[in-house]
Amino acid sequence: MLDDRKLEVLRAIVTDFVSSNEPVGSKALADKHHLGVSPATVRNDMAVLEDEGYITHPHTSAGRIPTDKGYRLFVDRLSSVKPLSAAERRAIQTFLQGADDLDDVVRRTVRLLAQVTGQVAVVQYPSLSRSVVRHLEIVQLDPGRLLLVLITDTGRVEQRSLDVPVPLTDEEVGQLRAAFGSRLAGVRLADVPGVLADLPDLAPTSLRPAMTCVLAVVLATLVEQPEERVALAGTANLTRSALDFPTTLRPVLESLEEQVVLLKLIGEVCDPTTVNVMIGEENSVEGLRTTSVVTVGYGPEDGAYAGLGVLGPTRMDYAGNISSVRAVARYVGELLAGG
Amino acid sequence: MLDDRKLEVLRAIVTDFVSSNEPVGSKALADKHHLGVSPATVRNDMAVLEDEGYITHPHTSAGRIPTDKGYRLFVDRLSSVKPLSAAERRAIQTFLQGADDLDDVVRRTVRLLAQVTGQVAVVQYPSLSRSVVRHLEIVQLDPGRLLLVLITDTGRVEQRSLDVPVPLTDEEVGQLRAAFGSRLAGVRLADVPGVLADLPDLAPTSLRPAMTCVLAVVLATLVEQPEERVALAGTANLTRSALDFPTTLRPVLESLEEQVVLLKLIGEVCDPTTVNVMIGEENSVEGLRTTSVVTVGYGPEDGAYAGLGVLGPTRMDYAGNISSVRAVARYVGELLAGG
DNA sequence: CCTGGCACTCGACCGAGCTGAGTGCCAGGA
DNA sequence: TCCTGGCACTCAGCTCGGTCGAGTGCCAGG
Numbered sequence: 001m002l003d004d005r006k007l008e009v010l011r012a013i014v015t016d017f018v019s020s021n022e023p024v025g026s027k028a029l030a031d032k033h034h035l036g037v038s039p040a041t042v043r044n045d046m047a048v049l050e051d052e053g054y055i056t057h058p059h060t061s062a063g064r065i066p067t068d069k070g071y072r073l074f075v076d077r078l079s080s081v082k083p084l085s086a087a088e089r090r091a092i093q094t095f096l097q098g099a100d101d102l103d104d105v106v107r108r109t110v111r112l113l114a115q116v117t118g119q120v121a122v123v124q125y126p127s128l129s130r131s132v133v134r135h136l137e138i139v140q141l142d143p144g145r146l147l148l149v150l151i152t153d154t155g156r157v158e159q160r161s162l163d164v165p166v167p168l169t170d171e172e173v174g175q176l177r178a179a180f181g182s183r184l185a186g187v188r189l190a191d192v193p194g195v196l197a198d199l200p201d202l203a204p205t206s207l208r209p210a211m212t213c214v215l216a217v218v219l220a221t222l223v224e225q226p227e228e229r230v231a232l233a234g235t236a237n238l239t240r241s242a243l244d245f246p247t248t249l250r251p252v253l254e255s256l257e258e259q260v261v262l263l264k265l266i267g268e269v270c271d272p273t274t275v276n277v278m279i280g281e282e283n284s285v286e287g288l289r290t291t292s293v294v295t296v297g298y299g300p301e302d303g304a305y306a307g308l309g310v311l312g313p314t315r316m317d318y319a320g321n322i323s324s325v326r327a328v329a330r331y332v333g334e335l336l337a338g339g
Numbered sequence: 340m341l342d343d344r345k346l347e348v349l350r351a352i353v354t355d356f357v358s359s360n361e362p363v364g365s366k367a368l369a370d371k372h373h374l375g376v377s378p379a380t381v382r383n384d385m386a387v388l389e390d391e392g393y394i395t396h397p398h399t400s401a402g403r404i405p406t407d408k409g410y411r412l413f414v415d416r417l418s419s420v421k422p423l424s425a426a427e428r429r430a431i432q433t434f435l436q437g438a439d440d441l442d443d444v445v446r447r448t449v450r451l452l453a454q455v456t457g458q459v460a461v462v463q464y465p466s467l468s469r470s471v472v473r474h475l476e477i478v479q480l481d482p483g484r485l486l487l488v489l490i491t492d493t494g495r496v497e498q499r500s501l502d503v504p505v506p507l508t509d510e511e512v513g514q515l516r517a518a519f520g521s522r523l524a525g526v527r528l529a530d531v532p533g534v535l536a537d538l539p540d541l542a543p544t545s546l547r548p549a550m551t552c553v554l555a556v557v558l559a560t561l562v563e564q565p566e567e568r569v570a571l572a573g574t575a576n577l578t579r580s581a582l583d584f585p586t587t588l589r590p591v592l593e594s595l596e597e598q599v600v601l602l603k604l605i606g607e608v609c610d611p612t613t614v615n616v617m618i619g620e621e622n623s624v625e626g627l628r629t630t631s632v633v634t635v636g637y638g639p640e641d642g643a644y645a646g647l648g649v650l651g652p653t654r655m656d657y658a659g660n661i662s663s664v665r666a667v668a669r670y671v672g673e674l675l676a677g678g
Numbered sequence: 679c680c681t682g683g684c685a686c687t688c689g690a691c692c693g694a695g696c697t698g699a700g701t702g703c704c705a706g707g708a
Numbered sequence: 709t710c711c712t713g714g715c716a717c718t719c720a721g722c723t724c725g726g727t728c729g730a731g732t733g734c735c736a737g738g
Contacts, residue, residue: 025700038712043701061700061719139476141490149488149498151480159488159496235574236592253575364731377681382732400688400731 002052008035009045010054011078014066018315021241023063068280068314071292075277075318082319084327088116092331099335102126102155106231109308109332114234116324119312120256121233122295124266126154126305126336128226133184133192138177138214143167146214150222152189154305154336158227162217164210172207176214179203192223228306230262241313251287256311261285265293266307272297272333275322280314290314294321298329300337308332341391345384347374349393350417352385353405357654360580362402407619407653410631414616414657421658423666427455431670438674441465441494445570448647448671453573455663458651459595460573461634463605465493465644465675467565472523472531477516477553482506485553489561491528493644493675497566501556503549511546515553518542531562567645569601580652590626595650600624604632605646611636611672614661619653629653633660637668639676647671 002010012033016024026039026046035042046064049055054070057063066074084092095112099105106123113121131152139147144167150158168176179199187195196215203211221227235256238249245252255261264285265278278293292314297304308329310321341349351372355363365378365385374381385403388394393409396402405413423431434451438444445462452460470491478486483506489497507515518541522534535554542550560566574595577588584591594600603624604617617632631653636643647668649660 023700027700039700040712040714041710044711047702057701059718059720060702061698061717063700135478135480135486137476137478137486137488139474139488141474147474147476147490147496149476149478149496151486157486157488157498233596236589236596239587239589239592248578250575250578253578257572257575362731366731378731379681379683379733380679383680386733396732398687398689399733400686400729402731 002048005035005037006045006049007073007078008033009042010049010066010070011074013046013049013055013064014070014074014078017065018317021315023058023065025063028063068282071279071314071318072282075279075322079319079322082323084323088324089327092116092328096331096335102157102336105155105332105335109328110231110233113308113310113324113328114237116328117310117312117321118234118237118240119310119316119321120235120237121308121310122262122266123231123308123332124263124306125229125231126152126156126299127228128152128156128158128222129190130188130299130303130305131156132186132188134186136177136180136184136218138173138180140168140170140173146173146210148214148217158222160217160221162213164213166209168210172210175204175207176211179211180214180218189223189226193219228259228263228267230259230266232256232262234310237312241315245290245313252291255285255287261288265311266295266309268307272299272301272304272329275326276309277318277322292316292318294318294325296325296329298333298336300333305333305336341387344374344376345388346412346417347372348381348384349388349405349409350413352388352394352403353409353413353417356404357656360654362397362404364402367402407621410618410653410657411621414618414661418658418661421662423662427663428666431455431667435670435674441496441675444494444671444674448667449570449572452647452649452663452667453576455667456573456649456651456660457576457579458573458649458655458660459571459576460647460649461601461605462570462647462671463602463645464568464570465491465495465638466567467491467495467497467561468529469527469638469642469644470495471525471527473525475516475519475523475557477512477519479507479509479512485512485549487553487556497561499556499560501552503552505548507549511549514543514546515550518550519553519557528562528565532558567598567602567606569598569605571595571601573649576651580654584629584652591630594624594626600627604650605634605648607646611638611640611643611668614665615648616657616661631655631657633657633664635664635668637672637675639672644672644675 012029013024016029026042030037030039030042046055053067054073055064056067058065092112096108099108106125110121110123113123131154133150134153135151137149141147141161144164146162146164148160183195184192199215200208200211235253238252275294275296280292281289283289283291283293290313291311293309293311295307295309297307299305309325351368352363355368365381369376369378369381385394392406393412394403395406397404431451435447438447445464449460449462452462470493472489473492474490476488480486480500483503485501485503487499518538523531526534538554539547539550574592577591614633614635619631620628622628622630622632629652630650632648632650634646634648636646638644648664
């Protein structure tokens with residue numbers, strides 16, 4: 001149905017339109033891309049591409065622009081990887097070096113990604129459920145009020161406070177700490193329920209109520225409904241492509257303010273090797289139907305810590321953004337695994 | 340120079356323009372606000388107001404719009420307090436109730452403020468330097484690597500990790516914890532340097548290097564350069580008033596992405612009783628020269644925890660926003676002081 | 679000092695007309 | 709069969725001129 005030349009025409013349309021933001025006509029196309037055929041032939045090809053739904057025109061006497069389906073085909077089969085320049089790689093590396101904190105790493109990453117791609121960047125904090133416990137500290141703040149501090153292998157620190165029915169002595173707190181600490185260190189959070197299942201049974205009677213409380217909180221807020229966090233940057237980049245957002249960018253900005261939405265965007269990815277691209281209408285989030293999202297997991301190859309990605313108008317440089325996202329993900333993954 | 344009627348005219352211009360976003364003419368003004376004088380008289384007054392720089396017109400045959408100076412006069416002398424409705428008060432209260440965490444409180448507050456005012460909302464986390472230490476926990480994560488967890492009276496939790504030259508025994512960690520804990524509990528962070536000044540001298544020799552390290556970190560990252568955090572919400576509201584931003588909202592969005600800028604906006608306020616209003620050009624931040632900012636401190640009356648506020652186009656409902664900001668600040672202050 | 683009247687200004691709004699990029703289609707040629 | 713040049717057609721965007729009316733500034737009279 002679509003021979004090589006037609007695909008070539010589609011590729012040319014996409015690349016031209018992405019860089020110019022203007023409907024591209026047959027003549028300019030035949031000229032600039034030395035396709036070896038005349039504009040009339042290109043027109044015929046275009047008619048076919050349009051029949052198949054890969055391109056469309058805004059009005060009769062205008063050039064063609066790609067549809068979401070056209071972009072999809074382009075991304076899947078037509079875009080070649082665009083390797084980053086050495087300078088870019090160096091920039092990424094230097095920008096990320098010198099970060100101490102996990103917070104710092106994430107903040108730097110998200111800004112870097114926004115700057116490199118010129119899009120909105122989203123970086124998820126290492127997912128709790130996929131993390132490994134490094135330390136669980138239990139402290140009594142006030143009599144009867146405990147603070148739990150969980151530190152994961154990726155440096156994420158979460159705290160929860162809770163009340164226990166009876167104030168504990170320092171010694172009892174120490175016992176609690178030891179009981180949980182010894183069992184949890186090195187355990188993936190997802191595996192915690194199994195590891196802790198028999199804990200209350202073994203505890204001395206005096207400690208049992210407190211232990212049950214702590215256990216409940218650990219399971220509820222750290223394991224079952226772990227708080228996922230995301231960082232966002234580069235929303236100002238949306239204004240640069242104001243033309244791309246027919247109505248306004250209001251719905252886009254609104255969507256980006258919802259943590260839930262951001263998580264939905266990058267939450268599913270779990271493979272650091274495959275880059276995921278969602279184009280326009282493919283997007284499940286109402287209000288982001290005019291945008292495309294490029295995401296990838298980061299972390300060790302056998303299971304990512306979390307995801308990161310960029311969001312922009314469907315008219316984006318997919319090849320470039322895919323490369324950037326992948327490169328940044330790799331560096332961040334190494335950084336977190338190394339530190 | 341400006342008699343009562345001229346002031347009344349200015350007030351009418353401001354209120355009309357704020358609600359309609361269209362230059363207001365003499366006739367409409369005389370009609371709607373039953374000033375008791377003819378349009379011609381209003382015109383004369385307008386001419387004076389314009390000479391004095393309080394209003395201006397976009398072009399010769401258009402109505403008048405207030406200048407920044409006009410808004411300033413309006414805010415300072417002409418706007419009456421607009422008390423919130425009972426429903427609004429209830430909404431604020433119910434919206435904020437049920438928050439457990441400090442994080443939760445701040446997040447709810449910032450969203451609430453954005454929703455109530457229809458502007459961009461900014462809420463600063465309780466400033467560390469003005470907070471009181473509730474607890475300082477010291478944990479050895481790995482041999483030679485310590486984690487400090489600081490909890491303040493407002494529920495803010497900060498952690499820092501640091502390396503000490505020699506691994507410590509559990510007992511030594513306990514000594515460290517006791518030494519710091521006993522001295523810091525109940526102390527304002529700003530007063531910490533004095534309280535800890537003589538600490539290394541009193542420590543046993545074996546503990547001294549570690550203590551010096553911890554002390555250095557505490558002083559450097561918690562006292563001298565405490566990390567101020569802010570939350571932001573409602574950027575989508577900027578698009579609603581797209582007409583108000585002559586160029587684009589790009590510079591505004593860019594400014595709002597800078598933590599430093601946000602802190603500058605609300606960082607100075609420290610009085611929970613006085614609402615601060617910065618109008619247009621008064622604003623020190625380039626890029627926010629087309630916006631106005633309404634801020635106030637929140638916390639106990641004798642010294643706020645931090646500031647919060649809203650940002651919007653100069654054409655905003657000052658009276659309403661001032662009331663909302665003040666009301667929200669009061670509730671949050673009570674909530675944090677009470678909990 | 680206020681008021682009604684009057685001439686004036688100038689942005690907005692509308693419709694006509696032109697332009698040109700781009701299309702679709704068709705007949706002729708490799 | 710497929711490509712090509714030619715040709716008529718379409719239509720968004722632009723410009724131009726004209727009208728409209730809101731709003732102004734000024735002035736003479738009350």
